[in-house]
Amino acid sequence: MSWEVVIGLEIHAQLTTKSKIFSGASIAYGAAPNSQACAVDLGMPGMLPVVNHAVIDKGIALGLALNAELGKKQVFDRKNYFYPDLPKGYQTTQMDYPIVGKGYLDIEVDGETKRVGVTRAHLEEDAGKSNHGIVPGMTGIDLNRAGTPLLEIVSEPDLSSAQEAVAYARKMHELVTFLGICDGNMQEGSFRVDSNVSVRRPGEPLGTRAELKNINSFRFIEKAIEFEIERQIDLIESGGKVVQETRLYDSETNTTRSMRTKEEANDYRYFPCPDLLPVRITDEDIDAVRATMPELPDAKRARYVADLGLSEYDAGVLTSSRAMAEYFEALLEHTGGKDAKVCANWITSDLAGALNKAGLDIADSPISEQMLAGMINRIQDDTISGKIAKQVFDAMWKGEGSADEIIEAKGLKQITDTGAIEAMVDEVLANNPSQVEAYKGGQEKMMGYFVGQVMKASGGQANPGQVNKLLKEKLNS
């Protein structure tokens, strides 16, 4: 008998503001414990929250990107509960009036496009962190994270496989990083995905769901969901019942295990925060944000294919992050925009490969757009060959200077002097009489051999076009 899988995702995206959602304290990652928590974050008596308006703008940007309704009136609510790393005894969040209402995101799985509903996205503050084990027998509280602005993006339960869930999560990741509203760093917890998974027989009501929390890689999300689907189906088929609970994924064993059950629901006693007046956004506010938004990845990809003649694959790689797309577009600009395919190739093969090997992000590339453009320009004006360019690229990567400096220093300038090349051609033909014989006997593929020999003799610096031309002239004469 078949099963239907129902998955909904809750994504916490940490917003890229300089300061916290309700205070002026910094949110930079990795600082010494409690060095980035001010009196407001500590929940000290008399302290009051003030909304950092940058978070509102970032929420609007996401709403526009998801084609969503925007909350013209937003209310911040208090969610009351006790926890040692929750300084005020409540978390400020948005309950009934979130900044982003219903919207959608199109994903692609196996060549098919699927529209996934986004229920809402609301602003909230993060809590702090409990550190067990630093002081023996005690728990240390680090409130650096407390008050960090988050957007919680809740999907409809529209996803029906682990692959779809991951495609959605990746797409959302791409979107928030493109918008520049989240740095997307999953290791540092800037982008956290919780998956609600349930199974049911076709046509039956929704099954009991289990929640998989805070898994910090897309690969593990996929594996965890796959395991969880299997587990639930096996459980039901063997006569058991799924309980509503939070489960943790263990990447060592590729299994999930229970963290806590949700049988007893907390009463969070939500109510509007009386310290914060409702925030109203106007059409002008929305227009102002719209004006600053970048071209989104879907639109960019389509344009790269249609206008620049790139392949779907290249367009996909070049739009995999905003930094990547910006690099490509800058490169195109610096090379006069003549050959997008060449620019794309250098990025997707050589540069991406080198960055990958070095574990670097494109934003940290030792070869800037200007430098790479300088090199491509020298290929296009025949100063160097594509092959020599690889040498120049390696030298640039090692920090040996600009393309021009390297070509000059290493004497890599292409030989275009016909006399010099002719001499090398003559020598090669003279040294390989049997191959010449074979060519003349009809084996035209020997041409490649001759070209290779001449290039070798020139140390790779001979202009391959000229070499070809001269060889043909001599052999066919």
Place this chain on the structure above:
Amino acid sequence: MLHTLSVKQMSEKLHAGEISSVELTQHYLDRISQFDPELNAYVTVTPELALEMAREADERLKNGSAGVLTGIPVAHKDIFCTDGVKTSCSSKMLDNFIAPYDAHVVALLKKAGMPILGKTNMDEFAMGSSSESSYYGPTKNPWDLNAVPGGSSGGAAAVIAANLAPMATGTDTGGSIRQPASFCGITGIKPTYGTVSRFGIIAYASSFDQAGPMTRSAEESAWMLNAMSAFDQRDSTCLEMERPDFAANLGDSLQGLKVGVPAEYFGDGLDPEVEKVVKDAIAEIEKLGATTVPVSLPNKDLAVPSYYVLAPAEASSNLSRYDGVRFGYRCENPADLQDLYKRSRAEGFGAEVKRRIMVGAYALSAGYYDAYYLKAQRLRRMVRDDFTNAFEQCDVIMGPVAPTPAFNIGEKTDDPTSMYLADLYTIPVNLGGFPGMSVPAGFANGRPVGLHIVGPYFSEAKLLNIGHQFQQVTDWHKQTPAQYQ
């Protein structure tokens, strides 16, 4: 006798160099040592800070950078965070809390050059109408040591009445400036919500809390309000607008003033002697050129029930931070985390605070939220609308501040509901966020009675003008209990 001077006279003498701020401040410190052990109006006295600030004030008086209040000592309610000084909110929970910052009000009054004498006693976390719920014991009413001074700013009212400070700060969530002002025969005004920053004021019920001055005269309140009211971006409910000069209208005539007298404020439960004092005061105002019109506040009886759902709801959340984890009281040897929370809160909070936390948590809980919290919000709007409608027919509303004069210590402590009703005339004003004032208007059974004057939003200058004109033709505000003269 320096304490018998008005603030205006003190200011003139300070500016003329006839007295120094150090001298004036020392005089009050001496009086505090002499009289406060019996009154228990101060929680903390800060002589060193006071004298240091007085010396700085004297410098300013000499170099010409002094303002009208420079050198005049002030007492702060212990709800205002004061940098380096214990700020306890009269709770065991914060008995060890030394604020590392100044409330905006404290900072502004420091800037004005007012030496801080100390922190005044209050109901714990401002919950109460008698100042009996303080962890440090009840404050006594200077007019009658058997009587309460009112609450929650009872300590502030008592120090003004007994001349243990010329000026004091208070906060008013449901009447906590006006009711003790009435009980102690002093002048106090709660400005429009949003006029004075709440930054650094330990929150009781955020949507109601508002700070104001407590002084002997309306004129003095106007000066003090001028100094303590300014936009503050750290409080998002603080109004971003130009503040008027609250003292500018003090000389205006009351000719043509329309005074609304709500029938509902003179009904059952009002002490006949209080009623007489209030009616006589209104008659006095009429003599100054005002006319009275009957107005109606039909939802008066909804105010107290609405308040006692909403204020505790906010309080239950605002007080969650006192959990024994980061600051304040922590129980001894907690067995585990739950035990730490439960015992720290059980041992750190007093009975009235716990009562309101429980009521508030209940009103917000799933299943009761609609029936209590949301309904109370609707009542709040109805009560506010009553006033808005009434203000279409009159400039201000006058009536009693409290149904009785000060009651006896211990008289209502076992009956919370009767205590809550002590605020039935003041609470509606907080529900609407309107400004309200109490000015001394006479005595009932030998205890002071205040006249309550309530106006539309931003009518503080008018209220102070009315109070000042009233005080030009009466001398109730000049009366001082015999032993503190």
